[in-house]
Amino acid sequence: MRLSRSFLPTLKENPSEAQITSHRLMLRAGMIRQTAAGIYAWLPTGLRVLRNIANIVRQEQDAIGAQELLMPTMQSADLWKRSGRYDAYGPEMLRIQDRHERDMLFGPTNEEMVTDLFGQAIKSYKELPQVLYQIQWKFRDEVRPRFGVMRGREFYMKDAYSFDLDHAAAVDTYRRMMLSYLRTFQRLGVRAIPMRADTGPIGGELSHEFLILAPTGESGVFFDSALEEQDWVGENIDVNDRGALGAFFTNLTSFYAATDEMHDEAAWASVPAERRREGRGIEVGHIFNFGRKYTQSMDIAVSGPDGAPLHPEMGSYGIGVSRLVAAIIEASHDENGIIWPESVAPFRAVIINLKNGDTQCDAICEQLYAAAPGHLLYDDRAERAGAKFADADLLGHPWQLIVGPRGAKEGKVEVKNRRTGERTEETVEGALALIQKTGC
């Protein structure tokens, strides 16, 4: 993308409404704009990051055999009356009447709808397990939306739902999903620690939250630092190997890790003092097993092995996709701006032309740009070098390809790594080879 022609409105000043770093940087980098309280438009570079994250989440869901579908945002209140949650949900549910005065709502979550769809389609235990997921916009009418997309009202979420024959199979599915989440977060360039969690209004007994450590996190977290030395992504584990999955899960959950809500002073005291870590964390995922809560209340059954109807065991599994954009920034930035992990960066590199109009500079920049115009941002604006450097650091592309008149004479490009600050001089071919290793 050529910056001179692009819709990328960066801000020089810190916007006064932004209280935390990610909100400030997303506004300054032209990624989002607020259109109503807690509701945001995603501008082109913001959307690229959002989509990169969604694609990695999707690939890792597909890798464990989950099937993607897409449910509508508008739901009928009738569905929620069947489960009994319509009255229970409270004012965070955006309730609507359509022109025929039928009660509708903007889905905050989809247990009811997916259970109903499952019940229409799946008739026999032989078709179990089923894991269905979607990545869709949801709405929760927060009384005080804040911190940008971190706690917005309309947000983008991956929500998966599993249906299993019995509790043992449901626990396997739960563990498989936990492994999938850890692999997902690793690919996103962050570490999210699974912590025992309260199941809240969704119900059930088995639940974990995934928290990214950051000083701006809304939850206090307590964990055993020995966790950090464990195998987090089970690289060699086949997700269908129940034994390996069980061993992985048992090991990882044997170490103390809890948010303040679930903190247990007695258990904490048994962690060796030098291994106790306290801090704050941002919740980016939450998984639940809640048994037959919905299949029973909505009376959804399949025929079991003996022909008798059987209510499948369910779980639900969320990842906050739009929230992750902000959480990754909270975990990866410096005083000059964002430092994107390569897998989610909007562009692999920015090409900085230090002297627009100089024949040699222009030629080298165009040659670089032609290599991968969809993956490169070309700063071809008539701005001074300082402004271009500042924007490059603010936007946080993994690499900066700096083309000035002196180097251009010799066909050389200065390549800066945004994360390390390291600079090397490369030929055009060398620079392209370097950035082509970048995954984004």
Add this chain to the structure above:
Amino acid sequence: MRLSRSFLPTLKENPSEAQITSHRLMLRAGMIRQTAAGIYAWLPTGLRVLRNIANIVRQEQDAIGAQELLMPTMQSADLWKRSGRYDAYGPEMLRIQDRHERDMLFGPTNEEMVTDLFGQAIKSYKELPQVLYQIQWKFRDEVRPRFGVMRGREFYMKDAYSFDLDHAAAVDTYRRMMLSYLRTFQRLGVRAIPMRADTGPIGGELSHEFLILAPTGESGVFFDSALEEQDWVGENIDVNDRGALGAFFTNLTSFYAATDEMHDEAAWASVPAERRREGRGIEVGHIFNFGRKYTQSMDIAVSGPDGAPLHPEMGSYGIGVSRLVAAIIEASHDENGIIWPESVAPFRAVIINLKNGDTQCDAICEQLYAAAPGHLLYDDRAERAGAKFADADLLGHPWQLIVGPRGAKEGKVEVKNRRTGERTEETVEGALALIQKTGC
């Protein structure tokens, strides 16, 4: 995808609520399920088609330099009060009050919001033109939703908005978008005829609808058959070549083509009788130039060449992405089911195992499936051959790879082309080579 494990609930009977072919076939093929009046969930195969269409639309928008962003579904009523459309829009707008009793709405279109975003970001005429687009869910509260996703309430739409310095530049943008649309529809495997259209509540003078011919279309259409022999996609036209673009547009719009709303008997009479074609059509796209209507009413201006503020000329450009799924089926099916154009098919081919459990049949099927598991559907169900053939025809994959015990002994696969019905016998390698040419 292995059919035995997939969420693909086909129906043997015609559902009584479906009045038109596409609705019937989408329900029977397990692509969609209704969750409330005029509101649908997209099941896995339906979602694959929806996404294939969206991706082609996206690529062709990107190819003319349009920039993708994503606006929220929930909008503030204040924006619409600024343009004066809040009161004018009528009961198709889904109006909502949030918990603080602020007036909101589910966006039926986005002229106001995008104009506001443009105004915050673009300050100088030098940054023009700008073409912004999104592919996002919208809501129109139809009084009588019908025909499945053809006339649903929550629907998926590509909407683009252009901002130009003056009318001449806006007309160029309009023509470029028309060419982009024709190329898009060609890639989708359908022909949509551009017809002069009424501008309706969006306003403006220059407007075309794009209609796919189908007996179930909601509009009557009248066109000169000479149109069909013209260059429709301008393969060799550079979209930035104003002259070529103008000649292309002038030629294509010189032939009579109008919906019943705009039909002009006098002009029609001048078309040679043997070239007059009448029929019905489904609207899948609509483009408008409406000048300064919104930039003036909302007072959005950039600084012009002489420093004075200047209201850019706008256009808006829609493609009904979810409606296209149905429209393509209306244009491409037979009595047995859907016939997907290769570019949008959910799977390239279905592998039909005629004898599950037969060592040779299973081995060949697995060998075929391993070649591209993400692009192939493997019918590994314990069903009789007739049911598998019927479902394969119903689902409409471009190719069927039929593996029976007799052929399997000789390592042979029967390959059936869904569109032509042609069957050939191939080696495994030959069969894979055939289907790998398929684009999907």
